Amino acid sequence: MSYSTTVDEYLFRYSTCRNISAPEDEKQERRVYSGHAPASSVLALEDDENVREYLVDAKGKQKRSPTLVHQAIRKTLADQTDQFSILNGGMVIVARAAVVDDKERTMRLTRPSIINGSQTQGELRRYFERHDGDPGFVPSIRFEVIVTDDDNLIAEISIARNFQNDVKAISIAGRRGQLDELEAAMRRSIPAARLRKTETDLTADGEFLDTEKIIQVIFALMPEHLLRKLDFAEPANKVFTYSQKTRCLKLYQRIVEEDDLSDIYEYCLDIAPVAFSLYQRWKTHAGFRGTRIRSIEREDGKIVDVPDGVIFPILAAHSAFVRQGEGDTWVIQVPVAFSDSELIEAAKQAYIEIADHNPWNMGKSRACYSTLVRITGIYAKLSEALPS
Incomplete structure (x- = not known):
């Protein structure tokens, strides 16, 4: 077998090799x-540069069932070992030298890593x-060594x-470092916050x-x-925020990458901790008690979980209250006259009359979003009209 001779070097033994x-x-x-x-040459290689690890035992935290890919590799090794190659x-391996x-x-590789083949190595x-x-x-x-x-x-x-293996967008964004500043922004309200940056x-x-949430x-x-x-084309239509999480992530990647969208990027970083806190508050909002919305989870009379399909139209309605405050920092400024209970009552009516008691229908219904936005829009205009 091959073993690392130092932290940074790896002695890789081969049978044939061409430049x-x-x-x-x-x-x-x-x-x-x-x-x-020889297959033994790749057993001790690191895969820290790869966007996906061996998924059956990712990070050693939770055993996952072998996929069809893993099962196919196992079958080949068991039944057709001489045809494995x-x-x-x-x-595919990368190395700095x-x-x-x-x-x-032999090849003496400096800081090598598997970038495609972690599933094969695991098997x-x-x-x-x-x-x-x-x-x-x-x-x-x-x-192949690059x-x-x-x-x-x-x-x-x-x-x-790794595109051929359907790598999730979250792993790509994480590998490119596009989530690092968002993580730092979240730490303003949650000091120990760690964002999910890979599918594992x-x-x-x-x-x-x-x-993604x-x-x-x-x-x-x-x-x-x-x-x-x-x-x-229709900026008022926020249905995609509930139903298309991959689209949201790819839009965020675009915002990070394009210099002329730096003002939107600042919005994202400013609002992220506030927005997530608002989401968490509404997920267990006590105001939903007595609404008899069947899909809400309750425990000992307390609201444990309000479905996202109900929550997202409510969050989208709060966009009427989002503005730049002191130092041009983006904040949510809810008017004093506004009451959560009015929004909850409107959400209940939309859930029953438009979504037919189905949270998934509500999250995907433009009419439900419009109904709630009309309410917050009125309060936002009244607030702007009042003398400061």
């Missing part, structure tokens, strides 16, 4: 190698462990090479906040003039 660098690779001082290696897609020794058939480890480290026959694996010291390029390669980060145990709520509260700048 397949393209002219443009050489011009940019990159190198690309391809070949076959041609039936398996192989592995590589020293090739053709005589010894190979399982295969070796089931045979106490000595399976008798050691299959070969196809490999040598570059460009960290941004490594991130992009990892994302591009779990929110059920409370260790990570639901990043935070971004959905940000868009639910976004004023219409900012949505217009994002080319929304």
Whole structure:
């Protein structure tokens, strides 16, 4: 087997290896190698640059059932071990530097990482462990090693090479660092906040906040003039904030990336902790007691969970109260005359008369959003008309 000789170096043994660098690779001082290696050579490689880990035991927190991909790899290793190298897609590895020794058939890799093939590595480890480290026959694996010291390029390669495996947008945004400032913003109200940045980060145990939900709520509260700048034909229609979480995340990525949207990005960072706090408050709002909305979860007479389909039209209605305060910081300024009870009563009527007692219908009904926005819009106009 191969083992790291230092923290940063890894001795990778191969059977065959060719330099397949393209002219443009050489011009940019990159190198690309391809070949076959004993499967034992990849067991100890890190995969910290990959956008997805071995999903069956991600982060060692929660066992997950093997997918069809895992089952197919296991079947090949069990029944067609000698054909593994041609039936398996192989592995892509990045390294900051590589020293090739053709005589010894080794590559000394500096800070290597798997960027595509973590599922294969996980199943190979399982295969070796089931045979106490000595399976008798050691299959070969196809490999590609990309040598570059460009960290941004490594991130992009990892994302591009994993699209075939349907990597979720959350992993891509996390890998690109597009959620880091949002996490810092959330820490203004929750000092120990950690955002979910990969599909293997779990929110059920409370260790990570639901990043996608935070971004959905940000868009639910976004004023219409900012949505217009994002080319929304119907900025008043907030249905997408409830029903299209991936669209919300991709819109957020666009806001982070485009310089001419920096004002909207500032809005997102300012409003995020406030918006999420508002969402959490309405999820257990005591004002829903006595409404007889069947889909609300109750325990010992207390409101435990109000469905998001009911909550999102209410949050979208609060966008009428979002404005820039002192120092141009975005805040929610609820007029003194406004009462939550009026919004709850309107939400109840919309739930019954428009959504037919179905929270999913309510979350996807433009009419439900419009009904509640009309109420907050009236209070917002009255508040603006009053002398300061």
